[in-house]
Amino acid sequence: MLQENIQIGITFFVLIILQFLVFSNIDFFGFINPFVYLLFLVRYRLDGNQSIFILNSFALGFFVDLILGTAGAHTIATLTVAYLRPLIVGFSFGINADVPYAMIKGTRISNQLTYLGLIIFLHALIYYSISYFSWLAFFQIMKNAFLTSVLTFILIWLILGFYKTK
Amino acid sequence: MQQIINAILRNRNFFIYLLLLFFSFVILQNKSPYHQSQFRQLSLSLSGTLLGMRNSYQNYFQLEKENARLVEENQKLKSLLSFQKTPGEADSLTYNLNTSFELIPARVIKNSIGGVRNFLILDKGKNDSLSVEMGVIGPNGIVGIVDQTNRKFASVISILHRDLKINAKLKKGNAFGSLYWNGDVPNKMQLSDIPTINTVSVGDTVVTGGMSAYFPSNIPIGKVSKFEILPSKRYYQIELILFNNFSNLDHVYVIKNKDKATFDSLVK
Structure with a gap:
């Protein structure tokens, strides 16, 4: 348990630093x-305490906002996805939703x-909805969300492959 | 009570989420001027609609008082006409508006005087040709500047707002200075940057300076109640009592400056 918590802590900070130094450039x-x-949200165990997971995700978004100088959009997006994750897990895995890890x-x-x-x-x-915060930017929001998702998806899938082989 | 606590505990994740989300929006609103303005637009629409509904029936019960005030205002105007006084001579209701300014009447549906950054909401909006950066005057002097509008409502930065500075002058002698509110009492404001080469006395009238596109010159603001010379001996620090009573503002006029575009292009 302690080892797992340490691992979560290390992942937390390494991801923030990598996001700042590499992926945001x-x-x-x-x-x-x-x-x-x-990747933090994706790999966090599914059967853990949901309240602690929400708090951790909030802290993650908050630090990313802080370090990237954005106003609060990362915090809101990360927090909301963390809160909705049980629904996403239920939708994605159906009757097998009680697995300890998703990937x-x-x-x-x-x-x-x-x-x-x-x-x-x-x-x-x-x-992007929070960043633009305007109905007039609907198509811009959709385009950016789609392109960012594709790139994020590819990179996270590659990194997950590295975890699996290890 | 036990049931309420149980319900909260059962849905604790939802409440944690709501609390953190609220906190995130507070950060977002504080850190980003764009979001701040968007939130203010949203709040203007919401509060404007609700207050408009409340005012529609409240006004009905205040008709008698309102009539008396309008009669008084009419009498002042009539007396000015009959005596053929030059506009600008009396202290109130004598706005020296030349032809480049147009007045749009509006009613105040929300007014705050308790904060350090006060705002008003008017029942007129873009549909009535209101737009941002228009000056607002009351029956006895200036009130503020329009800073947000939607179709039906407009929000106005009150002159009782710590971050607002307005060009003003002493009516006697025409010395220009900067008018601001220090956030203390809502009937007193401060006038600074008046050089000591001018003479000031208690009771002098302070009017708008006309060096901005918001207000024409000579609109009354208040009377000097106290003044002192700053340690540098170069400028006065003047305190004035406002003519307008901000606690019972109802009818106001929004000033549309037809030459504002020309003025702005010259300033830029």
Whole structure:
């Protein structure tokens, strides 16, 4: 348990630093940066205490906002996705929703893809909606959310592959 | 009580989420001027609609008082006409508005004087040709500047707002200075930057300076109640009592400056 908590703590800070130093400087197409820190939400165990998970996710978003100089959009997006994660898990895994981790061997790839895609796209959609905060920017929000999600999805899937082989 | 506590505990994740979400929005609103303005637009629509509904029936019960006030205002105007007084001579109701300014009447549906940054909400909006940065005057002097509008309502930064500075002058001698509110009592304001080469006395009238596109010159503001010379001996620090009573503002006029675009292009 202690080892797992230490691991969560290390992942938390490493992801924030990587997001700041590497992933927020990619500027794909000139403006698309993946939100790879979402790996924290994706890998966090599903059967843990949901309240602590929400608090951890809030802290993650808060630190990302702080370090990237954004006003609060990362915090709101991360917090909301963390709160909705049980619903996302239920939707993605159906009757197998009681697995301890989402991205482990034994769960179907299609379920994993749905779970990962939903978390990433929902987060990007909330993030850009908060950032633009205007109905007039609807198409801009959708375009950015889609492109960011695709890039984030690819990178997180590659990193998860690294975890699995290890 | 036990049931309420149980219900909260049962839905604790939802309440934690709501609390943190609220906290996040507070941060967002404080850190980003864009979001601040968007939130104010939203709040203007919500409070404008609700207060408009409340005022529609409240006004009905205040008709008698309102009639008396309008009769008084009419009498003042009539007396000015009959004596052929030059506009600007009396202290109130004599706005020296030239033809480039147009007045749009409006009613105050929300007014605050208790904070350090006070706002008013008017029952007129874009549909009535109101737009941002228009000056607002009351029956006895200036009230504020429009800062947000939607179709039906407008929010106005009151002159009782710590961050607002207005160009003003002493009517006697025309010395210009800067008018601001220090957040203390709602009937007193401060006038600074008046050089000591001018003479000031208690009871002097302070009027708008006309050096901005918001207000024409010579609109009354208040009377000097106290003044002192700053330690540098170069400027006065003047305190004035406002003519307008901000606690019972109801009918106001929004000033539309037809030459504002030309004025702004010159200033830029």
